[in-house]
Amino acid sequence: MRxxxxxxxxxxxxxxxxxxxxxxxxxxGGVVLVLLVGYFFGIDVTPLLNGSGLSGGGSxxxxxxxxxxxxxxxxxxxxxxxxxxxxxxxxxxxxxxATYTPATLVLFKQVTQSPCGNASGATGPFYCPLDKKVYxxxxxxxxxxxxxxxGGDFAAAYVVAHxxxxxxxxxxxxxxxxxxxxxxxxxxxxxxxSVRVELQADCLSxxxxxxxxxxxxxxxxxxxxxxxxxxxxxxxxxxxxNAGRRPMxxxxxxxxxxxxxxxxxxxxxxxxxxxxxxxxxxxL
Numbered sequence: 001m002r003x004x005x006x007x008x009x010x011x012x013x014x015x016x017x018x019x020x021x022x023x024x025x026x027x028x029g030g031v032v033l034v035l036l037v038g039y040f041f042g043i044d045v046t047p048l049l050n051g052s053g054l055s056g057g058g059s060x061x062x063x064x065x066x067x068x069x070x071x072x073x074x075x076x077x078x079x080x081x082x083x084x085x086x087x088x089x090x091x092x093x094x095x096x097x098a099t100y101t102p103a104t105l106v107l108f109k110q111v112t113q114s115p116c117g118n119a120s121g122a123t124g125p126f127y128c129p130l131d132k133k134v135y136x137x138x139x140x141x142x143x144x145x146x147x148x149x150x151g152g153d154f155a156a157a158y159v160v161a162h163x164x165x166x167x168x169x170x171x172x173x174x175x176x177x178x179x180x181x182x183x184x185x186x187x188x189x190x191x192x193x194s195v196r197v198e199l200q201a202d203c204l205s206x207x208x209x210x211x212x213x214x215x216x217x218x219x220x221x222x223x224x225x226x227x228x229x230x231x232x233x234x235x236x237x238x239x240x241x242n243a244g245r246r247p248m249x250x251x252x253x254x255x256x257x258x259x260x261x262x263x264x265x266x267x268x269x270x271x272x273x274x275x276x277x278x279x280x281x282x283x284l
Contacts, residue, residue: 001153001154001157001218001219001220001223002217002218002219002220003076003079003080003153003157003218006079006082006218007079007082008075008078008079008081008082009078009079009081009082009085009102009105011081011085011102011103011104011105012074012077012078012081012104012105012107013104013105013106013107013133014074014107015106015107015108015109015112016064016066016070016074016107016108016109017064017066018064018108018112064109070109070138073138073141074107074138076153076156076157077105077107077136077138077160080156080157080160080161081102081105081160081164083208083212083216083218084102084160084161084164084208085100085102086215086216087208087211087212087215087216088100088102088164088168088208089102090211090215091207091211091273092171095272095273096273100168100171101132101171102167103127103132103133103134103164103167104131104132104133104134105133105134105135105136105160105164106119106133106134106135106136107136107137107138108135108136108137109137109139110137112135114128114130114131114133114135115128115130115131116128116129116130116131119135119137120137121137121139121140121143124140125137125140125159125160125162125163126163127163127164127166127167127170129166129170129175129176129179132167132170134160134163134164134166134167136159136160136163140159141156141159144156144159144230144233144234148233148234148242149229149233150226150229150230150232150233150234151226152222152223152226152229152230153223153226154219154220154222154223154224154226154227155226155227155229155230157223157227158205158209158226158227158230158231158264159230161204161205161208161209162201162202162205163201164208165200165201165202165204165205165208166197166201168204169197169200169201169204172273174197174200175197178193178194178196178197181193182194188250191250191251191252191253194253194254195252195253195254195255195259195284196278196279196281196284197278198253198254198255198260199254199255199259199260199263199278199284200263200276200277200278200279202231202255202260202263202264202267203263203264203266203267203270203275203276203278204267204273204276205227205264205267206227206263206264206265206266206267206268206269206270207267207268207270207271207272207273207275207276208267209223209224209227209264209267209268210267210268210269210271211271224268227264228261228264228265231257231260231261231264232257232258232260232261233257234254234257234260235254235255235256235257235258235259235260235261236251236252236253236254236255236256237252237256237257238256238257255284259284263276263278263284
């Protein structure tokens with residue numbers, strides 16, 4: 001992905017110098033293990049990292065040192081976010097006759113707070129519709145590459161694009177409707193709705209990639225393969241197997257590896273929002 005030296009976004013809220021200490025005596029290996037457990041199972045493991053809850057007195061650090069890698073990652077995220085703003089602005093205008101209002105992306109290290117709950121590296125990147133912000137600890141990119149086998153800058157761009165796609169769903173009124181449906185459903189049915197939401201976000205990420213290639217010319221050889229590999233590595237079935245668990249479809253919330261790859265490809269090949277209607281699809 002050609003991103004160096006390009007325009008970044010103004011919609012970045014940088015909280016990385018406001019980290020939270022207190023990982024106790026876990027050591028680096030223990031911290032990594034705890035983070036992976038949290039990501040695999042959707043558990044907020046902040047208390048395990050802090051030795052207490054966020055409100056329980058972890059030591060706030062106002063002078064977190066940012067490395068060269070941290071700065072490079074922030075620049076990458078800023079450029080990628082700017083690309084999503086330009087692409088989605090054009091799609092909303094041309095397909096919907098509407099104006100796209102961009103999301104704000106919060107960069108943090110270790111842990112921060114959001115209206116949707118505590119944000120930590122353990123929970124992975126997420127979108128909070130209550131404040132319309134994406135939360136991202138760029139250390140997740142190292143986890144994605146080193147622990148999950150999904151390396152490459154476009155794999156990281158896919159992560160950003162996926163979370164921005166949730167904001168797109170929010171702008172389209174989809175998140176509000178599906179949240180209401182989930183609250184009225186059984187656990188299994190709520191999970192099934194979540195899968196359709198997540199697969200649509202994968203499809204919208206593919207749509208973004210298609211337009212980035214055609215409009216901005218930023219994709220390079222191998223970029224789509226990186227995104228497809230990332231989609232494979234973070235499928236629910238693959239994550240469960242890698243965590244030593246038997247895949248249980250009723251508990252899936254994001255979709256299988258094959259589904260995530262297929263819907264990303266559907267967006268990339270279809271080239272329109274209409275191609276991403278996972279809610280009308282009989283077969284995911």
